[in-house]
Structures are given as C-alpha cells and as structure tokens.
Amino acid sequence: MFVPESPALLRIVGNRLLLSVPLLLIVSTLTFLLEALIPGDLARTIVGPQGTQAQYLQLKHSLGLDQPLITRYQQWLENVSHGDFGASLFNHEPVTMLLNGRLSVTLSLVIGSTLLAAVVGVLLGIAGALRADIAGTAVDALSMVGLAIPNFFLGLLLIALFAVAIPLFPATGYVPFDESPLDWARSLVLPVVALATPGIAVVAKQTRDSMRAVLERPFIRTLRAAGLPRRSIIFKHALRSAAAPVVTVLGLIFIASLGGTVVVESVFAMPGLGGLAVQATTQHDLPLIQGVAVYFTALVVVVNLLIDLAYGWLDPRVRVE
C-alpha cells in the first residue's frame, strides 16, 4: 500500500477523516428520521397476532418505543459517544457484536468481487483495446450481458449449475476463514462471481476505452520508436496511465457491491451485513439499523480514502500538488 508522504496527500487524508465525523452524524440523523417514516411497529410484530393489547403495550414500554423519537435519538447519540451502540431491540444481542460477527462475511464478498472485477475486467479491457475488431465487440457484448443479468438470477443459476447439477461448491452458507481456509474459499466462489459479474462488465468497458485513448497518445509512439518491448509498453506504461479512471470505477463498484450483498447474501443464505440491514429495517430495529448505517458509511469513507491514496501511487503529480 502506498504510504502518504507528501503534505498534499497528508492534507487529503486529514480532510477526509475530519469530514467523516459530520458525515456520520448526518447519515445517522437521516437514517433515524427515515426509519420513523416507515410504517410498522416492532412491538406489534414481536407480540404477533396472538398477543393481547396489554402484552403489546407492556412490550412497547419495555423496549422504550413509547418514548418520543427525539428522546430516543438523543439517548442513542449519548450512548454512541461513549462507544456503546446499544442492543438489538429484536433479539437483545449487542449491536457491535452482531455487526462485527458479520463484517468478515460482507468484506470477503465485497473485496473478493471487486478484486475479481478488477482482474478479469482489466484483462478483458486490454484485450478489447488491442483487438479492436472481434475482441472489442465481444467486450461490448459481455458488458451488456453482465449488466443485464440481475445478480439474484445469476446466483440461482450458479447454484443450480455448480452446486446442484455439478456439486463443486456449496449451495449456501459461509465458512469462517479461521475455521477452514479451503472451505472459506469454496463458500465464496459462487456468491463472489454473482456479485462481480456486473462489475467485470463495467471495468472491462472502462479499461478498453481508457486504454484506447492512451495508446493513441504521442508518448506511446515515442516508446515504440525507442524499441521498448510491447508487453512493457502495454502493462508498465499504457496501463498505468489508463488506470486512474478504472480505479475510480472500482471504487464505485466496491460501494455498489455493498448494496448488492443484500440480494446475494439472501440467495446464498450468508450471514452478512446486507442481510442484517434488510432484517433490521423490516423489523424496525432502530439501534441495529443505525449501527449498519454507521458501518456502511465508515466503509465508504475508508474506500474513498484508499482510492485517493491509489491516485497518489499512480500519478506522482498528486503527491506534490
């Protein structure tokens, strides 16, 4: 990883971190308000149709749901300022424990799919740039197909093919890395492919367009005239020059994949943050919703920071600007 060494980059890092504080505050406030607008009632859901009105009111009171919204928000903010995210109103487990227990699943999925999109997408894009005829058309076609297939459908298709018909991978579930690295990898293959496919298409198209533009620039002709090997020109000089917009796209893919995990985790029955976010929202479990929002926002902040650092690595001018 590139370590910021110039004042400009250090300033960017500092600014990003400073901005994250009001950003988290704004996101948490908006989440709180939006949740209040969603119709529904956690106490009624838990008590169920068999519960009496007295049982419902008793539970509502014990959960603090009869308090005004502003009071509940103030209390949440106060607890968070002490590092306490509270407990889930639904299953009473500490929010931090619930989130941390699922973070590795979602990170495995999102990082895995972003890496897969980067490797496969860049290779396809380079092929498309170098072979403008058939390969270029193929990349375009793949991009369209990749974007057009919903990942839940692709997930079900992959399960039917590679878990049921040909039992290569497990159909569902997640195995922690520390339990078995091999089973961890096996449990990730199908969901990562399902999650990465739209990203591969986008990266391939971006890389192809960017590489084409770079390959037509004068400095490439100069390098060719100087007799540098073709592989060196493509991978060392052209690709690096074309990489910045691809990095931008990869950052966006990472962030979009966080949303994509909601569907993929459901299809593959994986205990990740996406599924937890849906569960918490449908259950009106406010402390958990807030926790998920804060974690997702923090992830986005970190990813944006890493992308800025990547620019510094790719383009020396960033380090001195």
Place this chain on the structure above:
Amino acid sequence: MGTMVERALGADASGASISTGRRIAFLSLAVALVVAFSTACGGGGSTSRVGSTLTIAEPLSPPSLDPATGANENSDYFNLAYDPLIILQPDGTFKPGVALKWSYGAGNKSFSITLRSGVKFSDGDVLDAAAVKGWIQHALTLPGGRASTYFGSLTSMDVTGPLALTLNFSNPTPLLELAFSQLLEMGMIGGPKAVAANSLATDTDGAGPYMLDKASSVPGDTYTFIPNPNYWNKSNVYWKKVVLKTITNPNTTLDALRTGQVQVAVGQPVTSVDSAKAAGLKYVAPLTLLMGLSLNDRSGMLSKPLGDVRVRQAINYAIDRTAVAKLIGAGYGRPTAQMAIHGDDSYDPALDNRYPYDVAKAKELLAAAGYPNGFSLAIGSANVVGEDTLGQAIAGQLANVGIKVQLDVKNDVGAYFGAFGKYPAVTLAFGRLPAAIDYQILYGPNASLFNPFKSTNSGLSGLYDQLLSAPSDQAPSIARQMQQIVVQEAWFAPVVASPLVDLYRSDITGVTSTDFRVQEYTTEIRPAG
C-alpha cells in the same frame, strides 16, 4: 469523491515504474486468488453432513430464545433445549414430559403437577417444584410474553412437596395440558440462575436434550446446539450437533436440501412441494393456517352493510372456496366454511357445506338486505403467507355479486396489525387453536386485535363460560356449538385451510405432523434406519 473524479479526468502518462515489492505483492495476490479458486474447483464432492449433525432450515430467526415468551412460531429454537412438562403426541393425546402426572381440581379451578425426579437444567441445578413456580412467575412478568393468555386468573401457586405443586385460579382454566406442552411452551422451564441473570433471551438453560453453543452461533442466522451433559433422558439424544439455520429464500432452502447442506426445512410455502417431490425429498403438509376474511365490522360502524348478517352471509355464498383453495393451497389446501378443520375441538363436519358457492343466493340476500346493486368494501391485507393473493381472489369473486372491494395491501406485518381497526374487513391467516383460545384472541370481546369493534354475542359468551369449566370429555360438544354460532352469524368468511410444509431428506425420520399436532417436534427428528 471529488478528488477521485478529478484524478480520473486528469489522468495522464507516468514514467514511474512499478516497484519490485509491489510487483511481488500483486503476484502474491494473484497466486492466492488462483490457489483459492483452483482448490475450490478441485474440492468437489457432496457437502452432506448427515449423521453427526442435523441442520434444519428455518424461515425465521427468533426475537428471543426464552420459551417464556410463548412465541410458538419459533418453537424449534425452544424444543431442543427445553423439555416441556407435558408432551403433545401426534394423535393429539398427552404423555409425561418433565411432569410425571397432573390433574385438574373441581371446576377446572386448580391444576396439580407432580414432577419427575432426577431432572436437571443444563447448568446442573435441579428442576423442582420451586423452579417451576419461579418460572411461571417469570413468564407472567416477561414483557410481551403470552403467559397471561393462559394463566390470566392465576391467584396462587402452592409448592406441596419438592416435586409437587398446585396452581390455583379464580376462574375456570382448562387447556393447561396444551399450555404446558411444546405447542404453547409454557411448560418449558428455564433455570432459576439464568432467570435471575436475565440471560435467557440470548442463551439457553433448560432440561432438554441440547443446549446452545454460543461460540458456534451467529445470532439471527445460525444457532448451534450441542448435547446437554445433564440431560435426564440420554436415549432421546440423536445428534452430536443440531444447527438451526435461518434461510428466508424458499429457492435457496430447496437447493440447500438438494445438496444435503440441510436435512430438514420447516415452515416452507406449499408452492415448494412439487419441486421437492421432483428432487426426491419427502414432505409433510399439515393444514396449519385458516385463511379467509374476518368481517370485523359486525355492527356496521365503518361499513353499514356489514352490520347486516344477510350481507355477511351473502359474502360467504359468493366465494368459490374450491377455486381459491386450488390457488392458495397449490392443490394441498382444503376448502372450509368454518374457523376449524378436522382435528380441532370445535370442528363440525356439518358446517363444511354451510355456505356452498351460490351467486344467485348471494344476490338474493344482498337484495333482501337493501343492497341489490352491491356496495363498496375496504379490505385490509398484507403480503404475508399469500394473504394478498387471497384478497385479490376474493375481490374478483365478490365483484360478481356487485361488491366492489378496495384492497389495501400492507408490506409490514406490524403496520398491518396496527391498522386492523381502520378496515371493516381484513384478510386473515390464523393458526389452528382450541375454541377457548380462539374466543380469547380471535372473536371474544377481549380479542383486541381481531375484534377491534368489540362484537359480542350472548350465546357465545354463555357457551364460553360453560366450556371453561366443562370436563374434557364434554368440552368438544360445547366448542362445536360455539363454532355453529360463529358460522351462522357469518363473523368470518373462511375460505381455505392452507398448509405450511416441512421438507426433509429420505435419510431422516421423525418429521411428524398430523391434523392433531400441526407442528413437528424437533427432538423427535432422527436418522432413518
């Protein structure tokens, strides 16, 4: 983000070369990926774990692991760690569980229990009469718990010996065998230390064959149970490990069953049965839910026509139950015109055909009530267990007799329940329960959710009072009379008894549900052969 985009737009050539260290890092990453993927591809083979581990797919995760909540929709999560005082068998009879014997006192106003000796909780404490007393007190004070539905008039509990106690009630209180069974869960006793520590919502401490292994569990997703070393009946432990895995997507559940990742899936939609059969899986499809309309506004406060019994009866005649049952039950449902089916205490075979599909009769009744051209009717519904589809089907059929339905479908169950009082009628999917409990929570004057307009009927109230104090052999006759009134007054428009399906692999046995016990009992599930 601004910086990111600016750099993207301003990208240009760079003469800097990639350092050797970074190249190695890149190569390492690529190798790691290739190894991971190739080992994955080479893994192959079945993922079945049948034998030492039983994995059950559950459609819901539980809000609490405390059986005192009485949340029987989450019964599997309680069954493994808590043996009940009394066990409900598939034929509807009861047998001893943790309690060896029990008996009602005069007029069903007391209930005496004698416990089995040598029973311990998983923490090693002895399960005795004092523990049962403390447990019932805990259940009655647990926020949101359903104990007050079953023990509402409890006045005292007398511990008459180390293993004996008597419960005393101010009003007749029948159905205590059922309340103390695994079906209603009030007899699943938790350890006094765990009660005092307030830990039972997230952990277990019962006298059942298994106990929760928290370290191997992911709350809200996976609950792993291991054998309870202090269990009193070791012959009832069939597995080294039982995993309850929440899988909300029915397609994913089927795939997990096909590949052997799970051996049993409970509470599945009836639409999964044909696919399961094609995959060589077995199934039981107990008729679990009574589905139809609850014609709540029986005094015509929001919709004047519903205040007339002839209009409510017309609605019953206007519904083609056989057609709707085919749609909702996918061929596995059973049409019904009463709020009970075979196996329920209030089931009366004569009522099955009380409202045959008869459009002419429906129109005749509407005309007699003063609505020859029909009327508009708002019906609330929710997109759970097919209620919205049911509502649409009924709306289409009521249109044939001039009743124009405005169906309002809610996406949130809590919001739906909260809005019951805003509609003259709602769609209903109600579990099968004895008449005395139906009266309390479905149609009696105190059934707040399902009787928002407080309908009353003196005949029903009188019969309910008789039912409470009746000996068990006389109770079904009274229950049937109550059903006759409910059907005659057309308080509901029942349409279909619909199954919730349990699917399982052929190497499993003991997934048993019947008309008399609609839920499988988790601890009975064992390897076949």
